[in-house]
Amino acid sequence: MSQYVVMYITEVLTKTKRGKISHRCKLLRESYREDGRVKNRTIANLTHCNPKEVMALQLALEYKDDLTVLKSLKDDVELKQGKSIGVCWVVYAVAKQLGMEKALGTERGGKLALWQVISRVIDQGSRLSAVGLAQVHAGCDILGMRQGFNEDHLYKNLAWLSVVQERIENRLFRARHKGKKPELFLYDVTSSYLEGFHNELADWGYSRDKKSGKKQVVVGLLCDEFGIPVSIEVFTGNTRDFDTFGSQVKKAARQFGCERVTFVGDRGMIKSGQIAELKGANFHYITAITKPQIEKLLKAGVFQMGLFDKDICEVDYEGIRYILRRNPQRVEEIAHTRKEKKEAISELCEKENIYLTEHPRAKVKTAINKLNSRIERLKIDNWLKVEADGRKLRLKEDEEALVKEGLEQLSTLCSMEMVIKGHGSCHRIPTPRPILARLLKAAGVRWPKVLPHLGANVVSRKKLNSHRLTR
Numbered sequence: 001m002s003q004y005v006v007m008y009i010t011e012v013l014t015k016t017k018r019g020k021i022s023h024r025c026k027l028l029r030e031s032y033r034e035d036g037r038v039k040n041r042t043i044a045n046l047t048h049c050n051p052k053e054v055m056a057l058q059l060a061l062e063y064k065d066d067l068t069v070l071k072s073l074k075d076d077v078e079l080k081q082g083k084s085i086g087v088c089w090v091v092y093a094v095a096k097q098l099g100m101e102k103a104l105g106t107e108r109g110g111k112l113a114l115w116q117v118i119s120r121v122i123d124q125g126s127r128l129s130a131v132g133l134a135q136v137h138a139g140c141d142i143l144g145m146r147q148g149f150n151e152d153h154l155y156k157n158l159a160w161l162s163v164v165q166e167r168i169e170n171r172l173f174r175a176r177h178k179g180k181k182p183e184l185f186l187y188d189v190t191s192s193y194l195e196g197f198h199n200e201l202a203d204w205g206y207s208r209d210k211k212s213g214k215k216q217v218v219v220g221l222l223c224d225e226f227g228i229p230v231s232i233e234v235f236t237g238n239t240r241d242f243d244t245f246g247s248q249v250k251k252a253a254r255q256f257g258c259e260r261v262t263f264v265g266d267r268g269m270i271k272s273g274q275i276a277e278l279k280g281a282n283f284h285y286i287t288a289i290t291k292p293q294i295e296k297l298l299k300a301g302v303f304q305m306g307l308f309d310k311d312i313c314e315v316d317y318e319g320i321r322y323i324l325r326r327n328p329q330r331v332e333e334i335a336h337t338r339k340e341k342k343e344a345i346s347e348l349c350e351k352e353n354i355y356l357t358e359h360p361r362a363k364v365k366t367a368i369n370k371l372n373s374r375i376e377r378l379k380i381d382n383w384l385k386v387e388a389d390g391r392k393l394r395l396k397e398d399e400e401a402l403v404k405e406g407l408e409q410l411s412t413l414c415s416m417e418m419v420i421k422g423h424g425s426c427h428r429i430p431t432p433r434p435i436l437a438r439l440l441k442a443a444g445v446r447w448p449k450v451l452p453h454l455g456a457n458v459v460s461r462k463k464l465n466s467h468r469l470t471r
Contacts, residue, residue: 006031009046009058026054028450044450048146053427053453060428082427083138085451086413086436091118092142093445103171109164111143112157122407127154131460138415140456148457166255169231173256176228181258184225187248187265189241191216203237220244222251230256245274253281262286289322297322345384348374349393356391364388406439415451427453 007030014023026046032039046054095101095114104110118139119130128151134140193214194202202215216237223229231251235244252258262284270287278285297303303324307313313324352367371386385396413436415427429448432440440447
């Protein structure tokens with residue numbers, strides 16, 4: 001059992017063997033009592049903070065028990081809203097827990113790369129958008145960046161990431177698997193179309209985005225047995241899925257040093273040529289077979305339709321082991337979707353369903369509009385939707401939108417700058433509202449008590465229109 005006693009600022013001096021001071025370190029510390037003993041712990045290192053900010057903190061700590069003294073300074077104290085810290089701090093904390101900060105490194109390149117990740121989570125935009133977000137969110141202070149940046153620095157940072165990609169992947173791989181090599185890899189590809197033409201990998205190919213008039217690139221993602229990405233690779237836009245497979249086999253064997261491996265890929269990924277590559281590396285594979293292949297094997301009597309049951313069935317035929325089973329997950333998803341209803345709307349939904357049943361001429365669209373109107377009035381239309389199945393209405397929750405709503409709530413948490421005439425200024429961290437405190441607890445994130453203001457200048461090199469500046 002511990003009890004906090006006092007918070008204070010102290011200066012620690014480091015001396016040489018000759019007794020000369022070599023380093024001064026200013027620390028914000030807490031003194032507390034635990035099991036009858038007084039202990040101290042460091043909350044923040046204030047060494048690199050502006051001396052005026054340190055003085056302001058000392059002033060606040062000195063008079064924290066006598067607010068009347070501070071009230072006498074009301075004409076000299078000005079409060080200013082600082083940058084948003086809530087959502088940025090949470091995403092940074094999660095990235096740190098995942099080992100991303102350690103893998104990227106704490107030099108400028110790593111910090112810029114981590115900001116690019118954080119900014120993409122907050123709002124999926126361009127490099128210019130990431131610069132704008134850094135002007136609103138306290139990313140530089142949270143990541144410890146004293147030097148600002150613009151969009152050109154972020155584009156150069158992408159080139160840096162390309163050079164050190166393998167090193168970063170290896171660091172993340174070692175941190176996650178800790179010497180125990182995975183024996184199962186999952187691999188799939190996708191494509192992404194391009195609006196511009198100046199891309200050395202852009203080419204015409206099968207467009208999964210249904211953008212036949214646009215050039216594209218093909219992206220291959222390699223994951224471990226838990227679906228955690230271990231490597232990503234970009235290919236020219238006309239690369240066929242199975243032609244990307246060989247480099248993944250080499251990565252598992254050479255880059256990650258795995259010896260006993262089974263690759264999992266879809267039926268268009270692992271063909272005869274890829275099977276030969278796997279055998280050359282002494283690897284195994286799991287893939288699906290096509291409907292014509294199933295029909296052929298059924299006709300040959302290798303297996304029967306009755307074997308496709310809730311229990312797994314195995315059939316060995318010509319050196320290949322076939323695993324037969326129904327897909328129970330799909331059945332569970334359908335049942336789960338029908339249960340996703342909110343109590344605030346479910347009663348009205350049921351009434352409308354009864355009305356549609358008893359009145360054959362009633363329009364389904366009218367019932368949907370009535371439900372949507374109520375949902376909009378309750379301000380839950382961004383995650384709750386109405387669906388029609390014939391003349392039957394049901395409600396469906398968008399889980400992804402609910403997560404987004406939480407991030408938007410956290411973005412309202414801002415620091416507060418306290419400016420005292422003649423004494424400088426300091427940044428204080430507010431106590432989160434109850435709903436935000438629950439979000440922080442659910443994410444397993446500890447809220448900071450102080451955050452140094454490093455004063456990094458983040459500006460765009462482009463002249464933006466006024467409507468973009470006020471977004």
